[in-house]
Amino acid sequence: MENTVEAIATNNLLLIFAAIAITGIVLGKLSEIIKLPDVILYLLAGIIIGPSLLNLISVQAFPIENNLILTFGSAFILFEGGKEINLRVLNKVKISVGMLATVGVVISALTVGLVSSKVFGLPILTALLLGSVIASTDPAALIPVFKQVTIKDKIKQTVVSESAFNDAVGAILVSTLLAVVTSGEFSAMESIKELVISTAVGISTGIIVGYILTALVSDKRVGIFHSYAPIMSVLKVALAYEIATMLHGSGYMAVFIAGLISGNKKLFGLWIPEIDFNSDHCFSENIGSLARMAIFVVLGTQVNLEALAKYWAPSLLIVIVLMFIARPLVILVSTLFDKNAKWTFKEKLFMMWVRETGVIPAALSGIIVSMKVPGYEIISSVVFMTILITLIVQASTTKFVAKKLGVLEEEEENKAEVLNIIA
Template sequence: MSTVDLAVLTLAIVMALGVITFLFSERTGISYVPILILLGIAVGPVLNLVDRTEAHQLFDYARVFGLVIILFAEGHNLKWTLLKKHFATIGVLDTLGLLATVLIAALAFSYFLHVPLAVGFLFGAIIGATDPATLIPLFKQHTVPEDMRSVIVSESIFNDPLGIVLTMLAIALLVPQADSAKLIEWIAQFTSLVPAAILYFLYEVLASVAIGVAMGLIGYRLIHVFHLEPFPEVYSFALAFGGFAIGEWAQASGYLVATVIALVLGNHELFFPREDRVERASRVITREHHFNETLATLATVVIFILLGAGIDLQNLWSSLWVGIAVALVVVFVARPIATLSILPLRRWSLRQYGFMALEGPRGVVASALAGLPLTLGLTYHDQQMIGWGESILAVTVITILVSVILETLWIGALNRRWLGAEAGREG
């Protein structure tokens, strides 16, 4: 079978499994994330219906394409009014909270697997972001109050690209020959490594936001200049991937650029209130958003199933108990400590804090990044990195499964007992 035929067959299997998964998830109310991963493991290393090498190769493309589409689609859902209202909470969670999660996960991974802390930091960065693809349908199903839903979902949308930035930073420290390390290596010529890392992170965030805002503004203007109503889907593709490419060319985060572009377009009625232009822009943006949400669903299916199909089953079993231990630290230690950072704001009750602390599942971004260390090890023929990469991949999969399964199981009870009580008290 040719390489092209093998790729087509693999994608056909993946999509068929996606249909089965969504039908099962809809009828049972069980989150589709763990089902997709487990089915990927079943058709990959267990039944060998999907070749592991082919899964890795397709995953490398799906990771980039899928993340851009997912973040671009989710960026439209960020409401500026709610972001302003909860700016302090979201900002603290996506800075201090994210960093606390990364560091605690890093310490747990390094301790349990007896690897250098830098390797643990790479794992922590990969697993640090929470998952909007899991949270959004989960919160709709259980009718979580709007303020709580907006904060946790907005946090997860923003910490996705920020987690990617931290991952690139960790890779730069571990694999200095990688392309993503060039900027930090250049900065480090003029200062020591720690200040270079801080400057690198600040540049990545600030440059990405600036590029995203500029391209969002340009993208909105072009809707009226070229009358794009007949083909908004094609236009949005060009805008999302053009923004990603420019961000990467500028050594910033293309993923964060795509997210900010979508934020600007999704809130165009607030940012560009001219009545004679709002209706046309709304038609174009609504159509392209629906289209990209469909693509984001397809990308999610591909990423999770290929993640499972690319697993080394022997390594997964050998890492099982260690992975569960790390996952429990992430769920019961890292996330609650990370959300402690919002308590000084005195904005949320202890019940609301408890809900935030226990609802931070890991998902699509962690899945998309999980195979990157192994890919870098194979690319640069670094046997030590290959070994670390296998461990990171296995423990990431286990952590995603544990966090999604646990937090899906208890969300109904938490919502009724804690948020229902709060809603009753406020009423």
């Protein structure tokens, strides 16, 4: 093949895709056998095949491919996260979710940012950028956990909804701070104004794109493309993200809202034939799995082992602050005013423990590394440590903690059966 820039880029993208797919499939199966979250193995594999060790693939040398993988991957996962939310259940805990996804993200970002500024000696804006990157939780990590552990539906929907919403909010906050850090100009009112406009445009775009494209694959008269439902899912992500971005809105919020509309289509009077729904569901799950593989392997290739060795101790301290100071504070503040949800102390304790960090922070960290933003090595090290520890420690102990706190759904069913027998 002709040795042009385009040819080299194409070959490199195909090589990266092949390496990610093979690595992901093998390690995905291995994770099932050893009962360890697959993303941890993807991260470690990325380190091994990346420049730090074997140097088989180097994504950093091709920033276009790097950004394509991270941007589309994170957008598609946010879209899938939106589809997982049940608006009927969400309505019962909407105050808690709204607080968790907004005020909660800000509290986490501020707490981690202030501590990071002192620990690493970072400028306050860079420290807040770091805090914002790891402020959100991860639907891609939480949803598989809740498929294995049957938690009370109220808690499950709250935590999953929080993770999907705060991913979008966290991404917007990071984008805003990134623009400030790279430009060197900061105006509080201007930043807040841009944040509000970005969010509003993202929501509006997501609603319009989500509804129109879902209607086109529905049983309505306009649903002339229902046999192309899987392709429409990819189109929703691409169009929602691009249109919102062109209108200076949040592409991440747009794809999330488009997913929300798609997942709750019956509430909007739309219905998709079962065969097309099943086809779309299988296709989307596979694309989502590939996106998770890609993001974490790419993040692994970007880990600088020298920087990690240098910053591991302060990075560990930041993770401890996030888990045991920021998260409990977020839950206490966010549930304080929601009297309708009637949260028990044990339910709050469980939500304090469940806050895995994953895909979106990984993708945002990857983008920051590729842009060589000042302090990127520290940010990358902290993000890597946060993902590793929260997934190993928290994800693997979810069932144990849920059982100890009595928030497993099956326990509720058993109690009901006992009461019926007594009655």
